Amino acid sequence: MDITFDHVSYTYQAGTPFAGEGLQDISVTIHDGSYTAIIGHTGSGKSTLLQHLNALLKPTSGTVTIGDRQITSETSNKNLKPLRQQVGMVFQFAENQLFEQTVARDIAFGPKNFGVPEAKANALAEQMVTLVGLPASVLSQSPFDLSGGQMRRVAIAGVLAMQPSVLVLDEPTAGLDPAGRRDMMQLFAKLHREQHLTVVLVTHQMDDVADYADHVLVMDHGRLVKTGTPREIFADPVWLTANQLGLPKTTQMAMALQRRGFKFAELPLTTSALAAALLPQLPVKAGERDE
Amino acid sequence: MNKLIIGRYLPGNSWVHQLDPRTKLLASFYFIAIVFMANTWLSYLVMFAGVMVMIAASRIRIGFFLRGVRPMIWLILFTVGLQIFFTTGGHVYWQWGWLHVTHYGLINGAYIFCRFVLIIFVSTLLTLTTQPLSLADAVESLLRPLRYLHVPVTELALVLQIALRFVPTLMDQTTKIMNAQRARGVDFGTGGLFQQMKAVVPLLIPLFVDSFGIAEDLATAMDARGYRGGDGRSKFRVLAYHSRDWVAGGSMIVLTALLLLTRR
Ligand SMILES: Nc1ncnc2c1ncn2[C@@H]1O[C@H](COP(=O)(O)OP(=O)(O)O)[C@@H](O)[C@H]1O
Ligand SMILES: [Mg+2]
Numbered sequence: 001m002d003i004t005f006d007h008v009s010y011t012y013q014a015g016t017p018f019a020g021e022g023l024q025d026i027s028v029t030i031h032d033g034s035y036t037a038i039i040g041h042t043g044s045g046k047s048t049l050l051q052h053l054n055a056l057l058k059p060t061s062g063t064v065t066i067g068d069r070q071i072t073s074e075t076s077n078k079n080l081k082p083l084r085q086q087v088g089m090v091f092q093f094a095e096n097q098l099f100e101q102t103v104a105r106d107i108a109f110g111p112k113n114f115g116v117p118e119a120k121a122n123a124l125a126e127q128m129v130t131l132v133g134l135p136a137s138v139l140s141q142s143p144f145d146l147s148g149g150q151m152r153r154v155a156i157a158g159v160l161a162m163q164p165s166v167l168v169l170d171e172p173t174a175g176l177d178p179a180g181r182r183d184m185m186q187l188f189a190k191l192h193r194e195q196h197l198t199v200v201l202v203t204h205q206m207d208d209v210a211d212y213a214d215h216v217l218v219m220d221h222g223r224l225v226k227t228g229t230p231r232e233i234f235a236d237p238v239w240l241t242a243n244q245l246g247l248p249k250t251t252q253m254a255m256a257l258q259r260r261g262f263k264f265a266e267l268p269l270t271t272s273a274l275a276a277a278l279l280p281q282l283p284v285k286a287g288e289r290d291e
Numbered sequence: 292m293n294k295l296i297i298g299r300y301l302p303g304n305s306w307v308h309q310l311d312p313r314t315k316l317l318a319s320f321y322f323i324a325i326v327f328m329a330n331t332w333l334s335y336l337v338m339f340a341g342v343m344v345m346i347a348a349s350r351i352r353i354g355f356f357l358r359g360v361r362p363m364i365w366l367i368l369f370t371v372g373l374q375i376f377f378t379t380g381g382h383v384y385w386q387w388g389w390l391h392v393t394h395y396g397l398i399n400g401a402y403i404f405c406r407f408v409l410i411i412f413v414s415t416l417l418t419l420t421t422q423p424l425s426l427a428d429a430v431e432s433l434l435r436p437l438r439y440l441h442v443p444v445t446e447l448a449l450v451l452q453i454a455l456r457f458v459p460t461l462m463d464q465t466t467k468i469m470n471a472q473r474a475r476g477v478d479f480g481t482g483g484l485f486q487q488m489k490a491v492v493p494l495l496i497p498l499f500v501d502s503f504g505i506a507e508d509l510a511t512a513m514d515a516r517g518y519r520g521g522d523g524r525s526k527f528r529v530l531a532y533h534s535r536d537w538v539a540g541g542s543m544i545v546l547t548a549l550l551l552l553t554r555r
């Protein structure tokens with residue numbers, strides 16, 4: 001399911017003296033099966049853009065086409081449910097959305113709203129709780145008795161249980177410990193790879209962009225200022241710094257090595273690429289290579 | 292919710308913005324009280340002139356104030372309608388059963404309308420030019436004499452300040468949680484009464500949990516910084532009357548005099 005923005009602008013509190021520009025003239029397509037990262041500094045309009053992906057916000061002008069549904073400022077709030085099921089959205093600090101008495105019921109809440117029978121929804125809950133790396137024993141616990149990181153996983157499980165075909169993630173790993181971050185990012189990558197889930201990820205972690213995304217959108221002041229592959233985006237460190245963005249750690253390291261005399265045909269973005277590029281340039285210790 | 296103008300603050304540096312919040316609070320209450328003394332066209336004209344001078348001194352566009360009236364318009368029209376249809380006396384223009392439109396009815400309706408507009412304009416001016424926290428300070432300062440009657444004025448003021456401070460935070464949080472639950476298939480504001488009540492649960496529980504969290508953090512932060520009740524505590528924002536506050540008070544007296552001259 002492609003999602004296409006056609007000259008989309010959005011104004012917060014339009015028609016009041018407190019109006020504020022959220023998005024300005026965005027035109028872009030998020031292709032079915034892609035992994036898109038959205039980067040940009042705080043307040044650049046990333047979350048505003050995301051909320052157009054499942055019609056939580058409707059453009060003030062322009063059109064958003066989600067699959068075969070067209071969303072404009074005129075679109076009524078009725079019959080948006082199928083769309084909400086197809087585009088699963090994990091909000092920033094998603095643990096705030098938990099409310100049920102048990103973890104199982106909270107995860108089953110979404111599917112049940114979309115008409116999945118009780119028994120199937122409960123089965124989904126069990127399946128998802130394992131998928132996000134929690135023990136099955138939490139299913140009967142209150143979500144409020146869990147740690148912050150566990151609550152985040154339950155919230156993510158609750159969205160995955162809706163079985164969306166597009167997964168939208170707004171800084172899903174902010175505030176998690178490094179292990180939790182890696183687990184979650186690998187889970188999303190796996191779903192993308194194995195179930196061909198379209199993933200849209202907002203993040204401040206350039207490493208995650210380099211490791212997982214195949215397409216990058218750069219936002220600034222409500223505008224889309226640059227799009228391209230991670231390689232294209234990270235090719236211009238000066239421009240990135242000017243836009244308060246950074247480089248992946250691997251690339252920073254490669255640049256430091258470059259100043260010490262190492263040579264790279266193109267700057268590596270991931271750890272494995274860096275290792276591969278370094279290996280031929282390292283002095284060989286006696287006995288390690290036999291050619 | 293976001294369309295409401297009354298209760299919002301518009302940062303600025305005008306003469307009215309710089310007035311002491313106590314002056315603004317007292318003057319607003321005073322103005323609202325004397326609005327009810329106006330009973331001739333000329334006296335309403337005086338009151339309107341007074342409001343226009345204040346609005347001009349605040350350098351805020353009149354559009355803001357007109358917008359402030361908009362959410363109240365049905366209440367106003369309802370009240371004006373009651374006045375028009377149920378006031379007796381004077382020439383009868385139209386009659387149907389016990390409904391009648393009379394000369395006095397029309398005049399009363401117009402007066403009521405003017406009163407509403409005047410009161411809304413002045414309240415809007417007060418909140419547009421005064422930060423909520425300054426208003427809370429003003430309330431505390433004005434209620435201070437009640438301390439001698441063992442009213443816990445500083446504690447009440449603290450409650451008021453904390454409540455005001457967290458209104459925008461909780462509004463933001465409400466929007467966020469509503470969106471998160473909408474994304475999970477909740478329809479707010481559709482379906483029967485029972486369905487709508489059920490839809491509120493996934494909103495209210497996270498809000499309560501969040502509020503308790505905020506309250507706990509705030510209490511810890513206050514404890515950590517040695518808060519031991521309000522008695523003897525010094526203030527960061529010290530309220531002081533300046534010459535412009537006396538000018539504002541004087542203007543109210545002039546307005547009262549003009550009102551007394553023009554009313555019957
Ligand atoms: N509910 C709102 N009302 C008014 N302005 C808002 C609201 N939400 C966001 N904004 C404004 O829109 C802009 C973009 O915000 P957002 O999309 O949240 O940015 P990001 O997610 O990139 O940090 C910011 O300037 C922000 O102040
Ligand atoms: Mg954001």
